[in-house]
Amino acid sequence: MKIADKKALRRESIIDVSLHLFATQGFHKTTIPDIAKKLKMSVGNLYNYFSSKDILAKEIIKYTSEVLGDEIREVNQLEISTKEKIKKIVELYFRMAKERPEMIEYFLRVYLSHREVFSDGCEGMVCVSSFITEIMIFFDDGVASGELRNQDFFSAFGLFMGYLGGMVFLKGENVLPKDIESYIDDISFNIYNALKA
Amino acid sequence: MKIADKKALRRESIIDVSLHLFATQGFHKTTIPDIAKKLKMSVGNLYNYFSSKDILAKEIIKYTSEVLGDEIREVNQLEISTKEKIKKIVELYFRMAKERPEMIEYFLRVYLSHREVFSDGCEGMVCVSSFITEIMIFFDDGVASGELRNQDFFSAFGLFMGYLGGMVFLKGENVLPKDIESYIDDISFNIYNALKA
Amino acid sequence: MKIADKKALRRESIIDVSLHLFATQGFHKTTIPDIAKKLKMSVGNLYNYFSSKDILAKEIIKYTSEVLGDEIREVNQLEISTKEKIKKIVELYFRMAKERPEMIEYFLRVYLSHREVFSDGCEGMVCVSSFITEIMIFFDDGVASGELRNQDFFSAFGLFMGYLGGMVFLKGENVLPKDIESYIDDISFNIYNALKA
Amino acid sequence: MKIADKKALRRESIIDVSLHLFATQGFHKTTIPDIAKKLKMSVGNLYNYFSSKDILAKEIIKYTSEVLGDEIREVNQLEISTKEKIKKIVELYFRMAKERPEMIEYFLRVYLSHREVFSDGCEGMVCVSSFITEIMIFFDDGVASGELRNQDFFSAFGLFMGYLGGMVFLKGENVLPKDIESYIDDISFNIYNALKA
DNA sequence: GATGAATGAGCTTTCATTCAT
DNA sequence: AATGAATGAAAGCTCATTCAT
Numbered sequence: 134m135k136i137a138d139k140k141a142l143r144r145e146s147i148i149d150v151s152l153h154l155f156a157t158q159g160f161h162k163t164t165i166p167d168i169a170k171k172l173k174m175s176v177g178n179l180y181n182y183f184s185s186k187d188i189l190a191k192e193i194i195k196y197t198s199e200v201l202g203d204e205i206r207e208v209n210q211l212e213i214s215t216k217e218k219i220k221k222i223v224e225l226y227f228r229m230a231k232e233r234p235e236m237i238e239y240f241l242r243v244y245l246s247h248r249e250v251f252s253d254g255c256e257g258m259v260c261v262s263s264f265i266t267e268i269m270i271f272f273d274d275g276v277a278s279g280e281l282r283n284q285d286f287f288s289a290f291g292l293f294m295g296y297l298g299g300m301v302f303l304k305g306e307n308v309l310p311k312d313i314e315s316y317i318d319d320i321s322f323n324i325y326n327a328l329k330a
Numbered sequence: 331m332k333i334a335d336k337k338a339l340r341r342e343s344i345i346d347v348s349l350h351l352f353a354t355q356g357f358h359k360t361t362i363p364d365i366a367k368k369l370k371m372s373v374g375n376l377y378n379y380f381s382s383k384d385i386l387a388k389e390i391i392k393y394t395s396e397v398l399g400d401e402i403r404e405v406n407q408l409e410i411s412t413k414e415k416i417k418k419i420v421e422l423y424f425r426m427a428k429e430r431p432e433m434i435e436y437f438l439r440v441y442l443s444h445r446e447v448f449s450d451g452c453e454g455m456v457c458v459s460s461f462i463t464e465i466m467i468f469f470d471d472g473v474a475s476g477e478l479r480n481q482d483f484f485s486a487f488g489l490f491m492g493y494l495g496g497m498v499f500l501k502g503e504n505v506l507p508k509d510i511e512s513y514i515d516d517i518s519f520n521i522y523n524a525l526k527a
Numbered sequence: 528m529k530i531a532d533k534k535a536l537r538r539e540s541i542i543d544v545s546l547h548l549f550a551t552q553g554f555h556k557t558t559i560p561d562i563a564k565k566l567k568m569s570v571g572n573l574y575n576y577f578s579s580k581d582i583l584a585k586e587i588i589k590y591t592s593e594v595l596g597d598e599i600r601e602v603n604q605l606e607i608s609t610k611e612k613i614k615k616i617v618e619l620y621f622r623m624a625k626e627r628p629e630m631i632e633y634f635l636r637v638y639l640s641h642r643e644v645f646s647d648g649c650e651g652m653v654c655v656s657s658f659i660t661e662i663m664i665f666f667d668d669g670v671a672s673g674e675l676r677n678q679d680f681f682s683a684f685g686l687f688m689g690y691l692g693g694m695v696f697l698k699g700e701n702v703l704p705k706d707i708e709s710y711i712d713d714i715s716f717n718i719y720n721a722l723k724a
Numbered sequence: 725m726k727i728a729d730k731k732a733l734r735r736e737s738i739i740d741v742s743l744h745l746f747a748t749q750g751f752h753k754t755t756i757p758d759i760a761k762k763l764k765m766s767v768g769n770l771y772n773y774f775s776s777k778d779i780l781a782k783e784i785i786k787y788t789s790e791v792l793g794d795e796i797r798e799v800n801q802l803e804i805s806t807k808e809k810i811k812k813i814v815e816l817y818f819r820m821a822k823e824r825p826e827m828i829e830y831f832l833r834v835y836l837s838h839r840e841v842f843s844d845g846c847e848g849m850v851c852v853s854s855f856i857t858e859i860m861i862f863f864d865d866g867v868a869s870g871e872l873r874n875q876d877f878f879s880a881f882g883l884f885m886g887y888l889g890g891m892v893f894l895k896g897e898n899v900l901p902k903d904i905e906s907y908i909d910d911i912s913f914n915i916y917n918a919l920k921a
Numbered sequence: 922g923a924t925g926a927a928t929g930a931g932c933t934t935t936c937a938t939t940c941a942t
Numbered sequence: 943a944a945t946g947a948a949t950g951a952a953a954g955c956t957c958a959t960t961c962a963t
Contacts, residue, residue, distance in 0.1 A: 246443030299492020327524035640837030693886020
């Protein structure tokens with residue numbers, strides 16, 4: 134394997150481990166030595182890959198946004214109704230919340246609430262644009278096909294994503310009486326009703 | 331004034347100042363000396379009122395939840411349709427987000443994302459029960475009057491509060507093209523459509 | 528003793544100990560824990576007195592400059608000839624270099640050569656102005672009385688102070704074959720010859 | 725070109741670049757990777773030429789001392805009066821301070837003030853002997869020809885070099901009101917007066 | 922010789938908390 | 943009740959040096 138590839142792999146493994154630790158233990162409770170230890174890597178070497186903890190946090194949100202964006206793009210490209218797309222998106226969101234909860238938790242618990250960290254370099258959601266763009270496409274397509282009411286994008290975006298985020302937050306607090314995936318139908322239905330033409 | 335009253339007042343002013351600082355600067359960026367300084371009080375004395383920073387954080391979320399709960403209770407007690415109540419709640423939420431942004435920001439940026447702090451003593455949302463209870467009453471009343479569809483409470487709660495929280499987050503990120511209060515009608519409409527019978 | 532006095536004393540003892548360590552071990556080789564340890568004080572508390580290592584370094588040079596300035600002022604106030612004043616100043620400089628070598632060494636080895644540290648806040652010798660001012664007075668008086676040739680001040684200052692500093696440097700390198708105080712006459716004579724009218 | 729020559733060239737370019745960086749940024753602020761980067765060389769390879777940062781620093785001072793010594797030797801070999809030689813030396817010193825300030829700055833700001841670094845291997849000025857030797861020759865010649873007063877060498881050396889170093893220091897601090905070269909006459913005059921028979 | 926990823930001790934600085942007054 | 947000096951563990955980050963390739 135080439136050295137460049139090896140470096141890229143190492144880089145991704147750092148993102149992976151940090152994402153996990155930040156999401157589960159919190160950004161401030163997770164120290165650089167914690168991350169290095171889990172990676173069996175020296176602290177100094179970690180800094181060869183990411184020159185500060187804040188920069189690492191920003192790279193993680195970009196990465197996360199891309200992964201989520203890619204998944205939604207696939208839904209956008211399906212030849213199905215907007216109603217069905219909504220369900221697909223809710224499904225994939227909750228599936229991720231179950232299988233790779235770190236990603237959604239990172240969004241909710243790190244990105245959303247450490248403005249000091251993201252204010253410099255991630256202003257105006259530029260670091261989550263991959264994700265936002267796909268939601269925008271979903272919405273525009275729905276409006277274009279006449280299935281969704283034409284309204285301010287952020288009003289629709291806030292509903293969709295605030296709702297899903299809120300549910301995952303409730304899941305994280307262990308207050309949901311049922312498995313989160315059992316809410317898929319109800320929630321898709323509510324979203325569709327809210328947004329339909 | 332009695333000494334007990336004086337103490338209660340002092341206690342509230344600590345909550346007030348801390349709420350403000352935590353919400354604007356972040357929980358970790360705000361130090362106990364910062365708070366004491368702003369209160370013109372010694373750190374030692376501050377510890378006579380709240381025995382740790384974490385306990386202070388928990389008392390603040392209880393306080394905030396009560397203030398928000400009280401406001402919603404007033405709406406619940408009005409003799410108006412559920413549709414109108416939705417609008418009133420959206421209005422009061424956005425009004426607070428504008429006039430006393432600390433409260434909503436504290437919810438979003440401190441409570442939501444520092445599980446380490448709130449996990450011991452605020453499990454399962456007990457520290458925000460005043461607020462949740464009122465939303466529950468609102469929902470049950472709506473269902474009882476036949477205006478709202480009978481569905482899992484958390485499914486409805488997630489929609490309502492996730493949506494509002496999401497909008498305030500977007501406001502905080504300065505990405506909303508319009509003043510948040512201009513969204514009141516759209517959002518109330520969406521929520522009503524999502525929840526109506 | 529009043530608390531304020533106690534604090535002032537503590538502050539001075541920090542300056543004293545740091546001056547000593549910086550001058551003998553070098554600025555970078557001396558760590559804050561080193562200083563704290565020698566003072567039997569905690570690292571954190573040291574930061575209550577000086578908010579950074581650089582600031583501490585700047586306060587020390589001001590302090591040193593004042594002490595030296597005070598000594599020279601006394602000479603300036605004597606009713607003696609300029610020739611005699613030169614000798615007095617050389618004497619006091621070498622006496623200090625012998626009795627409190629840290630001061631002169633600090634000048635030579637810390638202040639002179641860590642521009643990064645002093646560039647912000649001590650530009651253009653403002654931190655050593657107490658000392659420079661007295662040399663200026665000495666020189667102006669000498670010119671006024673007709674004993675010294677009227678030349679550019681810096682040309683005279685460089686001679687006087689560069690010479691004395693150079694000698695102390697040589698002393699520090701242990702290359703002088705004789706005790707530094709035995710050079711007093713020769714050096715005073717040279718300086719006088721160089722500057723006399 | 726032979727391999728040995730290539731190595732010598734490389735070695736010199738390392739000295740050159742390091743001298744520049746140490747003199748301008750300070751010894752501790754300059755890292756080995758900084759130097760390697762500027763040389764477009766790997767750090768590992770740099771260590772093939774100089775086995776530690778300290779050793780590099782010592783080689784630089786030797787090199788610098790030789791360059792300065794060579795220049796002064798040329799003056800010593802001229803058939804001119806000691807008075808004229810003084811002026812020539814002041815001229816060359818200030819010319820260097822202007823054209824290749826790194827050298828003089830290295831003397832003043834690195835060699836002079838990092839005793840920890842030079843104490844092992846450069847004791848008693850052995851690393852600057854090339855330079856000192858020439859000054860010694862200058863002085864002995866002047867005494868032999870009857871132009872200079874016979875005094876302790878270090879007393880004369882401290883005057884000459886302390887003075888010149890002091891002036892360059894003042895130049896570096898940007899406090900000199902005039903260009904340093906405009907001081908040549910005054911300073912040469914002062915030095916001559918101080919040392920003449 | 923040449924590379925640069927990797928090491929890890931050590932640095933400055935912060936801050937929740939305590940406690941003598 | 944009130945003060946704020948004092949503590950000290952722990953954080954983020956740096957960098958001279960090594961060594962597998």
